[in-house]
Amino acid sequence: MWxxxxxxxxTHIGDYGQIVDSFVLLLKDTCCEEVKMTNGTDFILEKNYNDLTGKVNAKGVTEISICETEEGTEVELILDPFVYRYDFKVTGTIAGTEVSFTRADVDKVWIKDMDQFVAYEENGVHYRMYEPECMGKRPLVLFLHGGGECGEDNELQLTGTLGALRLVERWSDMYIMAPQAPSGNLGMQEMFEVMKKRGNPFSADMGITPFSLKGERGWNRDYVAKVTDIIRKMISDGKVDENRVYLIGMSMGGGGVLQTISVAPDLFAAAVPICPSMNGESYANLLHLPKVPVWITSAYMDHQHSRHAFILNACNKLWQEGRTDVKFTLYTQEELAKYGIGTTEGLTSQELDAENHNSWILALHNENGILDWMISHQKNKEKC
Incomplete structure (x- = not known):
């Protein structure tokens, strides 16, 4: 008996965020001869969704691997990968004994390539840094996560969505900095309730600045100033090329991009705000955008229906002022569908809006060459 x-x-971080590839179960007081399996038909998985909305189930256990270790017998359930954030359940039989577990029962989560990032805490800023194995000054890309990844665990900013780990795959010779915005002692749902009391949380009401107050959840000015101070120190220490510092962020982090440019306009060579939150603060920041090239992108429609109208209004003002360094692209329904966004059958209009919000997947895959465009810029290029 075991x-x-x-x-x-x-797990690994894929297009849809954190994806689970297998479960390793440690069986004590047994040996591998007692555990004989050839496939995963003895296991049933529930809520093992492989789509963004949580409607389509993956295939389940596809293979089983068994090995003996010093601690006991390890049974690895190899899966058709599925999104890890849902409250799944696994039920099956091993050597005649039933086993059942849920997400809450998992003792350890291993995340592929997480060890590439070093965790730091400096002047109240929690951040992770990928440091290239290169001599001399290197470019740096600052990645700002969305609203769901705020906190103080210094991990969720890498695992909540596709983001910083993807950037390392593309630019292993650059610094990739991923700070975590403060939670303001509020969870995402709690903050959402605060925003609802102020009005429609998905509106772009110009009198509302939900993330601007010092200490509140998100990319407030005080916090992003501390983040940019860390980069400035890396420049002064000779680690970072002062002419090649870049900025990219999505959703709340897209608004954070505009906020950070406003706080430190001299620091960045170019920036990509993806589906940036539009409110009284981010809209004003875009209207009065400093001389930093930006390429804004979003889906043709997402859950903040007025987002694009305010972005276009601000861009029109900038274009009339001669700002040829400002670009705005909306991904079409067909472009999103190439990445499985909006393709699940039976989506409500609200669910479709929520899926479309994941347009950062396209940007991080360099659709339209947006990432190439960003890093093609250098400050003071004529002096380099």
């Missing part, structure tokens, strides 16, 4: 020990989830 007893179940630790359960480990092996």
């Amino acid at each position: 007893k179940l020990g630790k359960i480990t989830a092996k």
Whole structure:
């Protein structure tokens, strides 16, 4: 007879965020000869969704691997990968004994390539940094996450969505900095309730500045100033090329991009705000955008229906002022569908809006050459 020990989830960060590839179950007081399996038909998975909205189930366990370790027998359930954020359930039989576990029962989560980032805490800023193995000054890309990844665990900003880990795959010779915005002691749902009391949380009401107050959840001016101070120190230490500092962020982080440019306009060579939140603060920041090239992008429609009208209004003002360094692109329904966005059958209009909001997937895959455009810019290029 055996007893179940630790359960480990092996995951990676994919287009839809954190994806689980397998579960490793440690069985104590047994040996591999007692555990004989050839496939995963003895296991049933529930809520193992592989789409953005949580409607389509993955295939389940596709293979089983068994090995003996010093701690006991490890049974690895190899999966048709699915999105890890849902409250899934796994039920099955091992060596005649039933086993059942949920997301809450997982003891350890292993995340592929997380060890590439070093965790830091400096002057109240929690951040992770990828540091290239290169001599001399290197470019730096600052990545700002969205509203769901705020906190103080210094991890969620890498795992909540596709983001900084993807940038390392593309630019292994650059610094990739991923700070975590403060939570303001509020969870995402709690903050959402605060925003609802102020009005429609998805509106772009110009009198509302939901993330601007010092200490409140998100990319407030005080916090992003501390983030830029860290970069300035890296420049003064000879680590970072002062002419090649870039900025990219999505959703709340897209608004954070505009906020950060406003706070430190001299620091950045170019920036990409993806589906940036539009409110009284971010709209004003865009209307009065400093001389930093930006390429704004979003889906043709998402859950903040007035987002594009305010972006276009601000861009029109900038274009009339001769700002040829400002670009604005809306991804079409067909372009989004290439990445599985909006293709699940039976989506309500609200669910479709929520899926479309994931337009950062396209930007981080360099659709229309947007990432190439960003890093093609250098400050003071004539002096380089």
